[in-house]
Amino acid sequence: MKHLSIILVLFQVGAAMAQSTNASLNEDYYHWIDRYETKAGRIMPQVFTSVKPYKRDAIVEFVDSLQLNDNLFNSSVDQFNYQYLRNDSWEWSRSEANQSERPVFRHLYKKKSDMLYSDLPEFDIHVNPVLYTSIGNVGQAGESLYLNSRGVEIRGMIDRKIGFYTFLTDNQARLPLYVRGGIAQNPVVPHEGFWKTFKDNGVDYFQARAYIDFDISKHIYMQFGHDKTFIGNGYRSLIFSDYAPPTLFLRTNVKVWKLNYLFQLNRVAADAPGSIGGSGSGKRRYPEKFMAFHHASINIGKKFNLGIFESVVFSPKDSLNDNTFDLSYLNPVIFYRAIEQQFGSSDNVILGMDFKWMVAKKLSAYGQVVFDEFLLDRLKEGNGWWANKFALQGGVKYIDAAGVNNLDLQLEANMVRPYTYSHNTQFGSYTNYRQSFAHPLGANFKEVVAIVRYQPKPKLNLIAKVIYAEVGRDTLSSNWGSDLLKSNSTREQDFGNTIGQGVSTSIAYLDFTASYMLKHNLFVDLKVVRRDQDAPALSQRNNTTITSLALRWNIGQRLYDF
Numbered sequence: 001m002k003h004l005s006i007i008l009v010l011f012q013v014g015a016a017m018a019q020s021t022n023a024s025l026n027e028d029y030y031h032w033i034d035r036y037e038t039k040a041g042r043i044m045p046q047v048f049t050s051v052k053p054y055k056r057d058a059i060v061e062f063v064d065s066l067q068l069n070d071n072l073f074n075s076s077v078d079q080f081n082y083q084y085l086r087n088d089s090w091e092w093s094r095s096e097a098n099q100s101e102r103p104v105f106r107h108l109y110k111k112k113s114d115m116l117y118s119d120l121p122e123f124d125i126h127v128n129p130v131l132y133t134s135i136g137n138v139g140q141a142g143e144s145l146y147l148n149s150r151g152v153e154i155r156g157m158i159d160r161k162i163g164f165y166t167f168l169t170d171n172q173a174r175l176p177l178y179v180r181g182g183i184a185q186n187p188v189v190p191h192e193g194f195w196k197t198f199k200d201n202g203v204d205y206f207q208a209r210a211y212i213d214f215d216i217s218k219h220i221y222m223q224f225g226h227d228k229t230f231i232g233n234g235y236r237s238l239i240f241s242d243y244a245p246p247t248l249f250l251r252t253n254v255k256v257w258k259l260n261y262l263f264q265l266n267r268v269a270a271d272a273p274g275s276i277g278g279s280g281s282g283k284r285r286y287p288e289k290f291m292a293f294h295h296a297s298i299n300i301g302k303k304f305n306l307g308i309f310e311s312v313v314f315s316p317k318d319s320l321n322d323n324t325f326d327l328s329y330l331n332p333v334i335f336y337r338a339i340e341q342q343f344g345s346s347d348n349v350i351l352g353m354d355f356k357w358m359v360a361k362k363l364s365a366y367g368q369v370v371f372d373e374f375l376l377d378r379l380k381e382g383n384g385w386w387a388n389k390f391a392l393q394g395g396v397k398y399i400d401a402a403g404v405n406n407l408d409l410q411l412e413a414n415m416v417r418p419y420t421y422s423h424n425t426q427f428g429s430y431t432n433y434r435q436s437f438a439h440p441l442g443a444n445f446k447e448v449v450a451i452v453r454y455q456p457k458p459k460l461n462l463i464a465k466v467i468y469a470e471v472g473r474d475t476l477s478s479n480w481g482s483d484l485l486k487s488n489s490t491r492e493q494d495f496g497n498t499i500g501q502g503v504s505t506s507i508a509y510l511d512f513t514a515s516y517m518l519k520h521n522l523f524v525d526l527k528v529v530r531r532d533q534d535a536p537a538l539s540q541r542n543n544t545t546i547t548s549l550a551l552r553w554n555i556g557q558r559l560y561d562f
Contacts, residue, residue, distance in 0.1 A: 019055075019057075019157070019160070019161065019162075019163050019213050019214055019215040019221055020055040020056045020057035020058070020089075020092060020163060020213070021055070021056060021155045021156075021157075021163045021164070021165045021211075021213050022053035022054065022055055022056065022165065022213075022223075022227075023053055023054055023055075023056055023059060023088070023089070024053065024153075024167065024209075024556070025052060025053050025228055025230055025242050025556070026556035027235075027556065027557070027559070028461065028463075028515070028556065028557065029556065030052065030054075031408070031453065032081050032084075032085065033047070033049075033054065033059060033062070033063075033085065034049055034233070034397075035397075035399050035408055036062075036063065036066050036072055036073075037049060037062075037358075037364075038358065038362060038363070038364040038397050038399045039072050039361065039362055039399045039400065040066060040070050040072060040361065041303075041358050041360055041361030041362065041363075042302040042303060042358055043299045043301075043302055043303065043304070043305055043356075043358060044062055044065065044066070045258070045299065046058050046059075046061045046062040046065060047059065047062050048255065048260040048297055048299075048305070049233055049305075049356065050231060050232055050233055050295075050297055050305065050307050050354055050356060051231060051253070051260060051262055051295060051297070052229070052230040052231070053227075053228075053229075053230070055221075056088075056089035056091075056092055057089070057092040059085060059089055060085070060086060060089050060092040060093045061092075063082055063085050063086065064086075064093070067082060075405050075406070076458060077405065077406045077455050077456075077457065077458050078405075078406070079458075080458035080459070081455075081458075083095065083097050084520070086098075087111075087112055087113045087520060088113055088520070088521070090111060090113060091119065091124055091126070091157075098111050098112050098113055099111065099112075100112050112519070112520045113126075113128075113520045113521065114126045114127065114128060115127055115128050115129060116128075118156075121159075121160065122158070122159055123156070123157075123158060123159075124156045124157040124160070125154065125155070125156035126154070126155050126156060127152065127153075127154050128152070128153045128154075128521075128553075128554045129150075129151075129152060129153075129553060129554065130149065130150065130151040130152055130153050130167070130168075130169055130553060130554045130555050131149065131150055131151075131551065131552070131553040131554075131555070132147055132148070132149035132169075132171075132550065132551075132552050132553070132555050132558065133146075133147070133148055133149070133550065133551050134146060134147040134148075134525075134548055134549065134550035134551075134558075135548065135549055135550075136527075136546050136547060136548030136549070137546070137547055137548070138176065138177065138544060138545065138546055139545035139546070139547070140543065140544070140545065143174075143177070144174070145173075145174050145175065145176060145546065145548065146172075146173060146174050146202075147171070147172075147173040147550070147558060148171065148172045148173070149169045149170070149171045149207075149555065150169065150170055151167070151168045151169030151170060151207075152166075152167075152168055153166070153167045153554050154166045154167075161214060161215075162212060162213070162214050163212065163213035163214065164210075164211070164212050164213070165209075165210060165211055165212075165213070165225070165227075166208075166209070166210040167207070167208070167209040167210065168206075168207070168208050169206070169207045169555070170206055171204070171205050171206070171207060172198050172199075172202055172203070172204050173198075173202060173203055174200075174201055174202045174203075175189075175203065175560065176529075176531075176544060176546060176560060177542075177544060178531060178533065178542060178544055178560075179560050180201065181542075183203075186434055186485070187272075187274030187279070187280070187281070187434075188272055188274065188281075188433055188434045188435055189203050189205055190243070190435065190440070190560060190562075191243065191244070191245060191435075191558075192205045192207065192245055193205070193245040193246075193269070193272070193281075193433050194206070194272075194281045195280060195281055196280035196281065197279055197280050207246075208226065208246075209225075209226055209227045209228070209246050210225050210226055210227070211223050211224060211225020211226065211227055211249075212224055212225060216252075219254060219255055219256040220252065220253070220254050221252075221253055222250070222251065222252050222253075223249070223250075223251045224249070224250050224251070225248070225249065226246050226247065226248050226249070227246050227247075227249065228242040228244075228246050228247075229242070229249070229251075229264065230242045231295060231309065231354070232354055232366070232368055232393070233354070233356050233364075233366035233395075234366055234367075234368070234393055234395045234412050234414075235395070235410065235412050235449050235451060236393065236412065236414050236439055236447075236449065237368070237438060237439075238368045238370050238391040238392075238393050238414060238416065238438050238439055239295075239309055239311075239352065239354060239368055239370060239438065240293065240309075240311070240437060240438070241436075241437065241438055241439065241440075243435060243436055243437075243438075243439070243440050244268075244431070244432040244433060244435040244436060244437055245432060245433045245435065247266040247267060247268045247291075247432055248266065248267040248268075249264055249265065249266045249267075250264065250265045251263070251264045252264075252332060258298055258299040258300075259296070259297070259298050260296070260297050260298075261294075261295070261296045261297075262293070262294070262295040262296075263292075263293070263294055263332035263333075264292075264293045265290060265291070265292050265293075265330065266290065266291045266292075266293070266432075267288055267289075267290055268288070268289055268290070268291060268431075268432035268433070269286045269287070269288060269289075269432055269433040269434075270286070270287040270288055270289040270315060270426050270427050271286060271287050271426050271434065272286050272433045272434050273286070286433075287315070287426070287427070288315065289313060289314065289315035289426075289427045289428075290313070290314055290315060291311055291312070291313050291314075291432075291437070292311065292312050292314070292330070293309070293310075293311040294309060294310050294311070294332070294333075295307055295308070295309040296308055296309075297354075302358070303357060303358040303359075304355070304356070304357050304358070305355065305356040305357075306353065306354075306355050307353060307354045307355065308351075308352070308353045309351065309352060309353070309354070310349065310350070310351040311349070311350050311351070311430075312348065312349045312350075313348045313350075313423070313427070313428050313429070313430060314348075314427070314428070315427035315428075348372075348423045348428035348429070348430065350370060350371070350372050350421070350430065351370075351371055352368065352369045352370040352371050352390075352391075353368070353369050354366070354367065354368040354369075355367055359396075362398065362399040362400050362401075363396070363397070363398055363399070364396065364397045365394070365395070365396050365397075366393075366394075366395050366396075366397070367392070367393050367394040367395065368391070368392070368393040369390070369391075369392055369393075370390060370391040370392075370420070370438075371389075371390050372389035372390065372391075372419075372420045372421060372430075373387040373388065373389045374387075374388055374389070374390055375387070375388060383495045383496065384495050384496045384497040384498055385494065385495055385497070386418065386419055386481070386488070386491050386493070386494050386495070386497050387419070388417065389417050389418075389419050389420040389421075389422075389443075390417055390420060391414070391415065391416040391417065391420050391438070391439075391443075392414070392415045392416075393412065393413070393414050393415075394412070394413050395410065395411060395412035395413065395449075396410070396411050396412075397409070397410050398410075404454075406453075406454060406455035406456070407452070407453075407454045408452075408453040408454075409450075409451070409452055409453075410449070410450070410451040410453075411448075411449070411450050411451075412448070412449040412450075412451075413446075413447065413448050413449075414439060414445075414446070414447040414448075414449070415445075415446050415447070415499065416438075416439060416441075416442075416443045416444065416445055416499075417443065417444070417481075417497075417499060418443060418444040418472065418480060418481025418482070418497050418498075418499065418501060418502075419443060419444075419481035419488045419491060419497070420443040420444075420481075421436065421437070421438060421442070421443055421484050422443065422481070422483075422484050422486065422487070422488040423487070423488065424487050424488055424489045425487065426485070429484050429485060430484060431484050431485065434485060436484055440561075440562035441469060441471055441482075441562055442482050442483060442484045443481055443482055443484060444471060444472040444480060444481045444482040444499060444500065444501065444502065445469055445470060445471040445472070445482070445499065445500070446469065446470050446499055446500065447467065447468070447469040447470075448467070448468050448469075449465070449466075449467050450465070450466045450467075451463070451464070451465050451466075452464045452465075459516055459517040459518075460514070460515070460516050460517075461513075461514075461515045461516075461517075462512075462513070462514055462515075463511075463512070463513045463515070464510075464511070464512050464513075465509070465510070465511040465512075465561065466508075466509070466510055467507070467508070467509040467510075467511075467561055468506070468507070468508050468509075469506070469507045469509075470500050470504070470505070470506050470507075471500070471504075471505045471506075471507065472499065472500040472501045472502035472503065472504060472505070473502050473503040473504075473505050473535070474486065474502055474503070475502075475503060478492060478502065479491055479492060480492055480501045480502025480503075481497065481501070481502070482502060503535055503537055503538060504535065504536065504537060505533060505534065505535040506532075506533070506534045506535075507531070507532070507533050507562075508530075508531070508532045508533075509529070509530075509531050509561055509562075510529065510530040510531075511527065511528075511529050511530075511559075511561060512527070512528045512529075513525055513526070513527045513528075513557070514526045514527075515557075521553065521554045522551075522552070522553050522554075523550075523551070523552040523553075524549070524550070524551055524552075525548075525549070525550040525551075525552060525557065526548075526549055527546075527547070527548045527549075527550070528545075528546070528547050529544070529545070529546040529547075529548075530543075530544070530545050530546075531543070531544045531546075532544075
């Protein structure tokens, strides 16, 4: 990846400021951060919540500001969350509450949050084990499920100028039958890259995320490595989600005044040839493509944040590019659509906007609009032109609902038109490793998500999710606009396209989780999942009930909520 390496060397000369690594993407963790901004009822300048992951120093500055100015952490539960977030990034908070009273073997866990650490001006390091062991049972079939992950997480700084992060796990799992059914049709493990079969109906995969981080100036930082990104304030993202596997990236972020600007270049797998039927990934080099991404957001007053974005998926391997890497896409401020038109490119450009509105204290609204291709005249005609490809999201969050402390509600709706995110080659589709960069369902669907989160005690979290989706599926011989891997040149029709066309399929997903924190970042999860999928045209109805018990240590929940 010589182009990224050259850029990295050019900018590394400017690294001179103390910097911070990121808090890894984790739905529950990030909810604890975001809820307090909504509870305050105003936009906080320390964290632009539509761009994730957040940096650890920004999280500490954020919660300390709320504690000082708003006194939001007034209940025992909120005070626990406040101390937890400060302890988790104690190199920035210097939290005295993180000191262990009884270290293990005198040298381990001197700090509650770290197994091993060094805290010197020239070298800061935090080393923690990663463990995820889960057992489950499928009620109808009596089949057992399991997940076994072991690994390590390391973060730190050198001379407080260069930051580094590494996360490594080795994993074996037997996944639910509906997930295995998807693997049989599309030979990839959701969220993961290279994999192989393991024993009876199991999978084996290795997960690696790592990057280096440095500040160019007080307001600009850069990161280079292999990790995930999430853009938006919702449960789902229609712009850039963490559903697909980690990618190699070069990220530059500018945060100044009321503005935040992100430029990111990703190298991704254009395809991941495997064996249909689910016997593992292929063993040859995969074709590659790139995604260049811009996102700019501005805080308007104290109540509203508006963001705009554009992304382009391109590849030197595309026959029209003649094996030439288009250096124009490395320009961090130019409009990609202008480049595409200037050179007659067929690359896939997607653009749109997102917003967040603090309606009142404890109540916020958010949304996203994505345009893949769009002609207003065609839309007015109402004839279902295939290339009017767009996606919409709208949602609300209600914190401490009905006056009940730590009862948080979220309601979200998502809609994606047929053929959105698709392209006429594998080098232009909005995918990585045969998985969507945006929503897990791809395109051609409507979805409603309702989430209730309740934290009755400091260490106990109860979470209930209800997800209902109506999807128009493709078949092996048809393309109705759901599967992003199919060329949109094989579409069934130019006009008369509607959301849900094709094989009408409804999915109802219910998830209840009780999670208890035994020690810092050590959780016990009791989970019950019910998933019903119905495709009347094919006389197919699949019902799944799963109960599971898990022990997690320094890792987020594994979710297959699609």
